[in-house]
Amino acid sequence: MEHFLNEPQLTEVRAALSETFNDFPTDYDYIARQLKGVDPAVLYEIFYSEVAPVCFMNIAAVLPTVWTGFDPDWLKAEIEERLAARQRNWFRKLFDKLLVRWLKYNYDHMWQEIASRL
Numbered sequence: 171m172e173h174f175l176n177e178p179q180l181t182e183v184r185a186a187l188s189e190t191f192n193d194f195p196t197d198y199d200y201i202a203r204q205l206k207g208v209d210p211a212v213l214y215e216i217f218y219s220e221v222a223p224v225c226f227m228n229i230a231a232v233l234p235t236v237w238t239g240f241d242p243d244w245l246k247a248e249i250e251e252r253l254a255a256r257q258r259n260w261f262r263k264l265f266d267k268l269l270v271r272w273l274k275y276n277y278d279h280m281w282q283e284i285a286s287r288l
Contacts, residue, residue, distance in 0.1 A: 175208070180216075181242050183208060184249060187217045188240045190280045191225035202287035210288050217281055222273045223266060224248045 175183060186204035190196050205213055225240060256263045274281075 175212070179208075181246055183213065183216055184221055184245055185240065185242045187213070187221040187284070188225050188245055190277075190284070191222070191228045192239060193229065196280070196283070198283045198287050201284055205284070205288065210285060213284070213288070214281065217284070218270050218273055219266075220249045220253070221245075222277060223252060223269055226273060226277065 183205060186201050189201050190198075224245065228240075252266070256266055
């Protein structure tokens with residue numbers, strides 16, 4: 171899905187969505203305020219195909235490394251690297267497609283919390 175967010179908006183959206191993968195309790199109302207005005211279908215796509223594949227390991231780990239928030243510059247670089255790898259390699263594209271399905275199954279409760287507040 172193509173979205174029409176400019177670079178600063180996209181960085182803000184990704185940072186807000188990554189808040190769900192911090193170790194501290196998630197403030198879904200705060201996240202929803204940060205995402206106000208963005209199409210929920212676009213947010214859904216960004217959440218699962220860009221943010222979740224990069225950030226989910228933080229809450230899956232026994233000792234999470236990110237407690238209070240992902241660095242937006244690091245997050246942007248990691249996501250862009252992953253998206254470029256999908257374009258270059260058909261196996262990576264297939265792997266990520268399967269990963270996104272798994273993420274949708276396992277982290278749907280997070281998306282539902284965000285979506286219910288939009």
